[in-house]
Amino acid sequence: MSQDQCGARAHRADIVPSRKEEPPFIRSVFKGGLETILWPDPGNPRAALYIVYPVGSRLELPEPTGLAHFLEHMMFNGSARFPDDAFDRILEDLGGSNNAYTTEEITVYQDLVPAAAIERALELEADRRRHLLIDPGRVDRERGVILSERHASIDNDPVARFLEEVQSVACAGTSYASPVIGWRDDIERIDSAVLREFYARHYQTGAVTIVGVGGIDPDDWHRMIDAHWSPDAVSPPSRPIECRGPGASFGERRIEATGPLTAPYLVMGFPAPGASDPGARAHELLWTILVGGVASRLFATLVEGKSLALDLDMFRVGNRVSGRQFLGVTVSPRRRIAAVERVIREELARMVDEGPTAVERERALNQRLASHAHHLESVAGRAELLVRAQAIQGDPDSLAEYPARLSAVSREDIRKAAESAFGTGGWTVGALAPDDARSPTAGSS
């Protein structure tokens, strides 16, 4: 391509799904209750295959915590037909990559493959859904992997360790109180027998949703599902099991601690509606107004305006059900946690009283719609949207209606969302301060 020519319009670009009102995807239910959602994108050389099991850490009790996540790891450790690490080897041989994640509520297996390899990926997924070996030797080896994962993601990060405790306090008495990865003692005692039992109970065809996006022909899709995903002979179609979320609680719970860190950390948890609740969209906009972007209320005030904080983050426990929305603040080492908490309380009270401005509502709306557009760009992004709509919201069609529903949210709706989140108690506040050796007066080199 020569450097000095300014050419005419180029044409070759990837196909982008049209954003029609009607859902661009096809839902089907197969024998045994197996459900599939296909979003065909003719000509796309890629395919995303996501297998969703409606089981997460909330269904572990009274078994050891971390079981659902441990099983997710074992799914990569061999079946009779594809032993040991054959799943990964074959999938990579096909030019595919894969991953998986477990939450409190779902376990999702993600395969990104060239579209031509979709049938083989479906076959591999069907095989491990039914014929997993769970060999004791491999369980022990995988335990080492999971313990290393726990050390890396939690144990060696004081904030992550603290958040585990905050979650257990905020969600006490519900099945959302334990960390998805599990407590260390539990990970150490999980064995092949308990894993097998959990697998048999929760990985039934009647519970599975298969999501396909990309260059997949709908007729082919149905033939492939029929060929590889035969229903279980004995099991009844299982229904999703519902758990009570960490909804109502005492007024306010506080947890205070010191730890090996220089920047104090403040976390506040608030009641949040379940994903299918009519107020969920207003709640989404509320938190975007508060924390989404540099101009958001709390970022502009705490980080940009008053230099009280270094950064803000947000996370949520419980999505299907009414859960907890957490706001995390990395406090500037020169500031006091109490000062930051006071400013946040004032801002939240103001939101309950006055609601957002028209500019704030509009900005948050455009930010969320733009984020939605980003997801539509890739097969993986679209698959993830479908997983959320189906497995979290319980209604894939809600995806097509998302822009309209979001746009319909008024300023008063957002104010009401603030009232139910901040005006009715049920808060959890956690404050993690530097231990004596790390406090600013102790000095550092």
Add this chain to the structure above:
Amino acid sequence: MVQRRPRIMRRLPDFIRCVPTDGIELALLPRPKAPVMTLTLLWQGGALTDPTGLGGAAALTAELLAKGTRASDAVTLASRIEALGAELDTWAGRESLGLSLTGPGQVFDRLWPIVREILWTPRFDRREFQKTRLRAIESIRAAKDGDPRSLLPLYADGWIYGTAHPCGHPIMGDERSLAAIPARLLKETWQRHRIGARTLVSVVGDFDPRQVEAELRSLLVDSAPVARRIPPAPVLATAPVPARGILIDRPGASQGYFWIGGLGTDREHVDWVGLELVHAALGGRFNSLINRRLRVERGLTYGAHSGYTLPGFRGLSYLTSYTPTETTGAAIEASLEVLGEAHEKGFPVADLEAARRYLTGQEVFRYETSGQLAHWLRTVLLYGRDVEEWEHYPERLNAVTTSQAKRILNEVFPAPKACQLVVIGDAERLLPRLTGFGEWVRYPIASCGFGPPEGSGIRIR
């Protein structure tokens, strides 16, 4: 002026590349109906040009660019952009300074005036400067308390290049160098990039190239006719490395986090497709040799991988992983074994073929979103590369023979005995497990910066 030219690209998204005036270089990639549009402006320079002792100057300059214009203060500017659902990103790399705006295609007409303001009338407000700098310093301290994984490459840069070298300090600077930066340096740094280097521009999304080209010409009307220049290749220290590695003490850490490697190669002197293949086999995917040995076969770690940097000067090659303190010595040993086997015997044919099939299949996933395409164009523009390099990727991948793969590894990755080690963890508990590897320089994680503090590191044999 606008000329038709034959289409050359057959596999990858086609784009228009041109030099409308001498100070500007464009790559325009229209994608009809794409929901997202990305504009990127790039200038050669970056952290390499930070004055000695003032590391982080380019990074801070980039950050300040987003902190307001003559018409809008920092929050107002952010609000104007976010209100359109768009995002502004400004950054310094080791060899460049950049700015990108990403947002829904239909709002871009309203973003152009904002880009114009940022380029022509950035505020560089003194108070914003002080705030941003303090926040950067405090964030570095906070990062040293957190997950050590992200810190390893910073310590590795300091140790391998040496802290006196332009690549030995982190791009973002460190606690001391940031504190020493004077406010006026940022304006100077900005002018040096903006006027002293060609403006490299890419646009990806649903747009009319003629209209965008006109917009860009008027936006960059002051761009001086400067020749494309390759950033100065930094001179590497030739002094013998004083020890086998560094041990950064983080008391109470339950794992050892390690990095094994040394100087690699630069973009001009390697077949990068062959290099990708070598790393896919060695440590660039789940079934790579290193992840299989450490994770799949021995359950030592959640993840082990290899990596490299490939700048215009000599970059780094490395293996990296982490494992509980008790097994850190064994995991380092196993990693060196894997590297040694590949160095001596080359890659098993089956592994090399599997890596080849993996990369072949994954290629389409690299050019899927506007952001990915913009990232690709950044490399094309910054290094002045011929796009045919990417167009013929599958053929080039297939052409790499087993012996070539071995030769590439031998050339770009130090042999195990020559590798340097960087370890973060609880030094007291780790030391008995590490003494067999050679001499270590040990210093606390709370030390200022990332390189060994002069004279104060404890040397342990």
